[in-house]
Amino acid sequence: xxxxxxxxxxxxxxxxxxxxxxxxxxxxxxxxxxxxxxxxxxxxxxxxxxxxxxxxxxxxxxxxxxxxxxxxxxxxxxxxxxxxxxxxxxxxxxxxxxxxxxxxxxxxxxxxxxxxxxxxxxxxxxxxxxxxxxxxxxxxxxxxxxxxxxxxxxxxxxxxxxxxxxxxxxxxxxxxxxxxxxxxxxxxxxxxxxxxxxxxxxxxxxxxxxxxxxxxxxxxxxxxxxxxxxxxxxxxxxxxxxxxxxxxxxxxxxxxxxxxxxxxxxxxxxxxxxxxxxxxxxxx
Amino acid sequence: xxxxxxxxxxxxxxxxxxxxxxxxxxxxxxxxxxxxxxxxxxxxxxxxxxxxxxxxxxxxxxxxxxxxxxxxxxxxxxxxxxxxxxxxxxxxxxxxxxxxxxxxxxxxxxxxxxxxxxxxxxxxxxxxxxxxxxxxxxxxxxxxxxxxxxxxxxxxxxxxxxxxxxxxxxxxxxxxxxxxxxxxxxxxxxxxxxxxxxxxxxxxxxxxxxxxxxxxxxxxxxxxxxxxxxxxxxxxxxxxxxxxxxxxxxxxxxxxxxxxxxxxxxxxxxxxxxxxxxxxxxxxxxxxxxxxxxxxxxxxxxxxxxxxxxxxxxxxxxxxxxxxxxxxxxxxxxxxxxxxxxxxxxxxxxxxxxxxxxxxxxxxxxxxxxxxxxxxxxxxxxxxxxxxxxxxxxxxxxxxxxxxxxxxxxxxxx
Amino acid sequence: xxxxxxxxxxxxxxxxxxxxxxxxxxxxxxxxxxxxxxxxxxxxxxxxxxxxxxxxxxxxxxxxxxxxxxxxxxxxxxxxxxxxxxxxxxxxxxxxxxxxxxxxxxxxxxxxxxxxxxxxxxxxxxxxxxxxxxxxxxxxxxxxxxxxxxxxxxxxxxxxxxxxxxxxxxxxxxxxxxxxxxxxxxxxxxxxxxxxxxxxxxxxxxxxxxxxxxxxxxxxxxxxxxxxxxxxxxxxxxxxxxxxxxxxxxxxxxxxxxxxxxxxxxxxxxxxxxxxxxxxxxxxxxxxxxxxxxxx
Numbered sequence: 001x002x003x004x005x006x007x008x009x010x011x012x013x014x015x016x017x018x019x020x021x022x023x024x025x026x027x028x029x030x031x032x033x034x035x036x037x038x039x040x041x042x043x044x045x046x047x048x049x050x051x052x053x054x055x056x057x058x059x060x061x062x063x064x065x066x067x068x069x070x071x072x073x074x075x076x077x078x079x080x081x082x083x084x085x086x087x088x089x090x091x092x093x094x095x096x097x098x099x100x101x102x103x104x105x106x107x108x109x110x111x112x113x114x115x116x117x118x119x120x121x122x123x124x125x126x127x128x129x130x131x132x133x134x135x136x137x138x139x140x141x142x143x144x145x146x147x148x149x150x151x152x153x154x155x156x157x158x159x160x161x162x163x164x165x166x167x168x169x170x171x172x173x174x175x176x177x178x179x180x181x182x183x184x185x186x187x188x189x190x191x192x193x194x195x196x197x198x199x200x201x202x203x204x205x206x207x208x209x210x211x212x213x214x215x216x217x218x219x220x221x222x223x224x225x226x227x228x229x230x231x232x233x234x235x236x237x238x239x240x241x242x243x244x245x246x247x248x249x250x251x252x253x254x255x256x257x258x259x260x261x262x263x264x265x266x267x268x269x270x271x272x273x274x275x276x277x278x279x280x281x282x283x284x
Numbered sequence: 285x286x287x288x289x290x291x292x293x294x295x296x297x298x299x300x301x302x303x304x305x306x307x308x309x310x311x312x313x314x315x316x317x318x319x320x321x322x323x324x325x326x327x328x329x330x331x332x333x334x335x336x337x338x339x340x341x342x343x344x345x346x347x348x349x350x351x352x353x354x355x356x357x358x359x360x361x362x363x364x365x366x367x368x369x370x371x372x373x374x375x376x377x378x379x380x381x382x383x384x385x386x387x388x389x390x391x392x393x394x395x396x397x398x399x400x401x402x403x404x405x406x407x408x409x410x411x412x413x414x415x416x417x418x419x420x421x422x423x424x425x426x427x428x429x430x431x432x433x434x435x436x437x438x439x440x441x442x443x444x445x446x447x448x449x450x451x452x453x454x455x456x457x458x459x460x461x462x463x464x465x466x467x468x469x470x471x472x473x474x475x476x477x478x479x480x481x482x483x484x485x486x487x488x489x490x491x492x493x494x495x496x497x498x499x500x501x502x503x504x505x506x507x508x509x510x511x512x513x514x515x516x517x518x519x520x521x522x523x524x525x526x527x528x529x530x531x532x533x534x535x536x537x538x539x540x541x542x543x544x545x546x547x548x549x550x551x552x553x554x555x556x557x558x559x560x561x562x563x564x565x566x567x568x569x570x571x572x573x574x575x576x577x578x579x580x581x582x583x584x585x586x587x588x589x590x591x592x593x594x595x596x597x598x599x600x601x602x603x604x605x606x607x608x609x610x611x612x613x614x615x616x617x618x619x620x621x622x623x624x625x626x627x628x629x630x631x632x633x634x635x636x637x638x639x640x641x642x643x644x645x646x647x648x649x650x651x652x653x654x655x656x657x658x659x660x661x662x663x664x665x666x667x668x669x670x671x672x673x674x675x676x677x678x679x680x681x682x683x684x685x686x687x688x689x690x691x692x693x694x695x696x697x698x
Numbered sequence: 699x700x701x702x703x704x705x706x707x708x709x710x711x712x713x714x715x716x717x718x719x720x721x722x723x724x725x726x727x728x729x730x731x732x733x734x735x736x737x738x739x740x741x742x743x744x745x746x747x748x749x750x751x752x753x754x755x756x757x758x759x760x761x762x763x764x765x766x767x768x769x770x771x772x773x774x775x776x777x778x779x780x781x782x783x784x785x786x787x788x789x790x791x792x793x794x795x796x797x798x799x800x801x802x803x804x805x806x807x808x809x810x811x812x813x814x815x816x817x818x819x820x821x822x823x824x825x826x827x828x829x830x831x832x833x834x835x836x837x838x839x840x841x842x843x844x845x846x847x848x849x850x851x852x853x854x855x856x857x858x859x860x861x862x863x864x865x866x867x868x869x870x871x872x873x874x875x876x877x878x879x880x881x882x883x884x885x886x887x888x889x890x891x892x893x894x895x896x897x898x899x900x901x902x903x904x905x906x907x908x909x910x911x912x913x914x915x916x917x918x919x920x921x922x923x924x925x926x927x928x929x930x931x932x933x934x935x936x937x938x939x940x941x942x943x944x945x946x947x948x949x950x951x952x953x954x955x956x957x958x959x960x961x962x963x964x965x966x967x968x969x970x971x972x973x974x975x976x977x978x979x980x981x982x983x984x985x986x987x988x989x990x991x992x993x994x
Contacts, residue, residue: 008898015792016803023806026866027813029832030821091719099716108706114717116983121724123975125927127951128968131961132730133723134358143364155723158716187708216814218930226314226355227345234816238934239317239348241820248824255817266812270805277871278878350937354956357741381741381959470939522828522848524940534829657742660958671941675852697743 027259034058034252057253070240074254076228077236080146082261084232085214087150088157092210095154096161097203101191103162104169115166118159126156126219134223146230152220157210164209164276168202205276208269215262233258308341309598313367314355317346320419320548320585320619329615333605340598356383356590363592366599371472372406372584373653373663375414380657384588388413390600398623402650407586409655415586417622418607422580422650423480423544423570424642426553430564431459431541440568444484444509447542447571451518454541462520464513465540467528468674470667475653477544478670479581482506483651486575489666490654496691498666499684502575507673507680514674524674536561544570546583547620550639567638569646578649584622658694665690734965741959754966764967766942767950774861774946775925781865783917786872787910791902793873794880804877811870819934822863826850826935853943856936860944864931872917879913880906912988919982923975947971 035053064071102108103115133152134143142148176198180190196203218234225231240254266273315326323346330342345365347355352369359365360383370378378384391413396404403417425447427440435454441447451463467473482488487502497503513519520526520534528545532552535543536559543549556562572578587603589596605611612621617635620643626632633640654662666687673683710717738750758764793804813821825833828848837843850856883906891901929948932938938945938953945953947967955964 009797012792012795012797015788016797016799019789019792020799020803020806022866023809023870026821026825027809029825030817033824095715095719099713102709102713106705106709108709111709116979118720119979119983120976121720123923123927123979124728124972125929125948125951125968125975127929127948127955127964128731128972129724129727131358131734131955131964132727136726138359138364151719151723154719158720162716187705191712212812218814218816218933222351223354223358226347226351227343234814234930237814237816237820241934248827248830251820252824255820258817259813262812262814263809266808267805270808273808274874274878278875357956357959377742377959380744381746383741469937470941471937521851524851525828525848658958661960664953664957667939668942668945671939675941677853677941697740 081233088214096158100165122159205272314365366593376409415588419585421583429566463541464519465534466523483579498688739962771946789873790876815930
């Protein structure tokens with residue numbers, strides 16, 4: 001009996017190491033590529049640890065001043081992504097949070113069909129919406145605008161939030177709100193003073209997921225933006241690949257930088273993400 | 285002025301362009317980021333134009349080649365862009381779709397006799413013109429002089445058979461593992477290469493009557509040549525993944541003896557900072573066969589005005605400026621002019637003597653990819669089938685016959 | 699009664715911003731695209747704008763390209779979803795244990811998921827590179843291949859390599875779903891089973907798996923729908939090639955619209971897509987309902 005356990009433990013540990021390597025290695029390789037010298041990169045087989053560390057590429061991205069330089073465009077795109085993701089997060093928290101609350105805890109006519117429509121909106125691929133919307137936005141002069149991107153992204157982030165946060169919101173005990181109602185609170189007051197504090201983890205999760213989804217989006221940004229006024233980081237990375245098609249070091253540097261915000265957020269707020277995605281399945 | 289100084293000046297100028305002219309006529313222009321004239325070149329040209337035309341403000345956008353078409357399509361109806369740079373295969377497609385303006389009458393004021401025929405043909409459809417040739421480009425044969433010499437060849441090959449023979453000898457001597465590198469990825473570059481090769485064999489994708497002729501014997505022979513070069517180990521097997529930049533990379537690393545590529549590869553290959561073989565770069569016209577001395581593919585890019593543009597006259601003025609002889613002469617280092625007379629100009633020849641000398645020969649053999657409105661779908665189909673043949677999933681004959689039947693269906697559609 | 703009505707009004711009031719945004723943005727294009735699919739909207743056609751009835755649908759459903767793309771999409775979906783689910787399950791089981799470093803593992807496991815899809819595509823394209831890629835280097839060192847190969851040049855290999863790239867990014871998601879479910883399990887049942895003499899494998903198959911069944915189903919369905927939509931990663935790594943080997947439904951649709959100028963064809967593809975998604979979504983919702991009823 002003891003023997004079997006030890007074998008299992010050993011297997012577990014080996015598997016754990018394998019998982020750790022599998023999770024970290026590719027990203028680490030991208031980082032190594034970004035700091036390696038051109039000579040190291042062209043070597044086949046490549047050197048797994050660079051002979052000389054070289055932060056020049058990062059320096060180029062952070063300091064290039066020329067407006068036509070791709071590195072400069074990269075910086076601006078990063079800023080755009082931050083702004084857009086931030087605004088979408090706000091919209092998701094307010095509009096999406098409120099909607100999730102009402103879909104999860106309130107009764108109203110048409111709730112089920114509306115909910116299904118929300119899910120459907122999230123599931124439909126962007127290509128269904130893009131061409132008519134592009135023509136419309138162009139007439140309205142809404143192209144190359146971060147505000148337009150925020151609107152577009154919100155239209156699929158909010159359904160996702162509503163759908164995903166439903167479970168969590170529904171699972172929060174109603175007793176406090178009922179007590180507040182008996183004390184004469186209006187619905188709005190009950191929501192703000194009683195529900196919100198209890199559901200705060202859910203809202204944090206909502207915000208984080210909204211930010212990550214927004215940061216990740218590519219197709220709509222590709223079609224609806226073309227200049228630095230609104231171009232996001234995903235589009236910039238794709239262009240980076242086109243422009244530096246054979247400078248893998250530069251592409252990797254761009255990739256590392258573009259991944260830093262979402263990775264840092266994921267590491268710092270991991271608990272909330274897990275809770276958010278699994279709709280509070282941890283609650284008893 | 286140093287490169288850095290130039291970039292700074294360009295940046296400052298762009299700011300100036302942006303700052304000036306509030307309430308002026310605004311033109312939006314869409315250009316490409318890679319190859320041909322650099323972003324700095326185009327920005328400089330625009331700045332000069334703005335200085336000479338104070339009432340006009342030009343907003344420039346640069347995108348990667350793959351994004352050019354989607355952007356033009358999406359912006360066409362409402363004139364989001366006034367001036368757009370297009371690939372030479374788009375005018376028929378765009379004109380039939382009503383996306384770009386007919387500029388036949390405007391061109392009457394231009395000295396079209398001095399423009400290379402291939403370039404002018406590429407902007408025409410059904411006898412009307414839909415753009416102004418601007419970026420003049422075609423593919424050349426690049427070769428490694430040292431490898432040829434060491435294998436005992438004094439001159440680059442004149443026919444495809446000769447090329448294969450020279451490549452075999454170079455490989456046998458162990459000078460390089462895969463002497464040939466091509467841009468045969470499933471993308472437009474594959475059709476470009478195929479056009480050059482098939483035309484060189486005396487074929488052509490569209491017959492004299494304008495009807496598709498993809499399965500003609502010469503075309504099949506060309507594809508068989510390509511497949512055979514892979515089978516014989518002459519062609520780098522990575523070629524089916526490579527685009528032009530990868531070909532450049534392979535060539536300058538000294539890993540290829542021959543390569544087809546656009547003009548821009550010359551500068552890159554001769555630059556000792558990026559290239560290991562800077563001293564050994566040779567450029568020559570693309571080989572042909574008994575039927576045709578040489579053939580290359582037109583990679584030029586015209587400037588067009590969108591249907592929805594609100595300032596077509598101003599847009600045309602801008603286009604005329606960009607394509608004018610003085611401007612083309614000044615920036616001849618990155619892209620050769622569209623004007624025949626400029627090639628005899630010593631100043632132009634001085635910017636790039638070797639390329640200019642070869643281009644004078646090569647330009648007589650520029651061939652266009654099919655100038656048909658259904659080119660988009662045809663190219664997609666062709667890319668897929670040629671790759672299937674290259675990857676030995678089907679025979680060259682079967683592949684081309686499949687494309688031919690698709691082409692006939694497309695041609696029959698109204 | 700009064701309260702119920704005002705509850706309905708309140709609910710609609712506070713959800714109105716969300717509903718406005720979603721409906722406002724989505725309804726118009728949905729309707730327009732549907733209309734396009736019944737018309738001739740090929741930009742290069744002289745008949746542009748005419749009514750076409752069901753002809754577009756007939757053409758698409760009769761075209762080899764559509765079914766081939768559907769097949770590839772199905773393969774991609776099945777292979778990557780299966781990979782993610784199985785791997786995710788085992789990783790979740792691992793993370794549910796206690797051993798030195800499990801906390802660390804639980805934290806870092808989300809990293810692949812956080813990396814943007816475009817960066818992920820770019821990263822794996824570099825790893826698979828035929829001339830300088832590290833995958834070639836490792837396989838060479840391990841003696842699996844005699845020389846570097848251009849993996850992305852073979853249609854079937856390219857598809858499976860994209861499967862791996864996408865699965866790498868998304869497996870953490872499956873893992874955390876399963877982990878959350880595992881962590882809410884009733885430990886008492888397990889302890890009883892151990893006392894009864896059930897070994898680890900027996901416990902897994904008789905207790906864990908049935909318990910996780912609803913979660914597995916949900917993960918499978920959710921991932922399936924997402925995979926059908928996949929576009930970004932194909933755009934970055936293979937652009938539909940080689941020899942159409944990775945031309946999935948979304949990519950075919952994209953090409954129809956933006957290269958072939960066939961808006962009606964793209965619209966038809968989109969709506970066929972929507973029908974498939976709607977079907978899968980219905981299955982997903984039914985499974986969810988069942989599981990919610992089951993778990994109370």
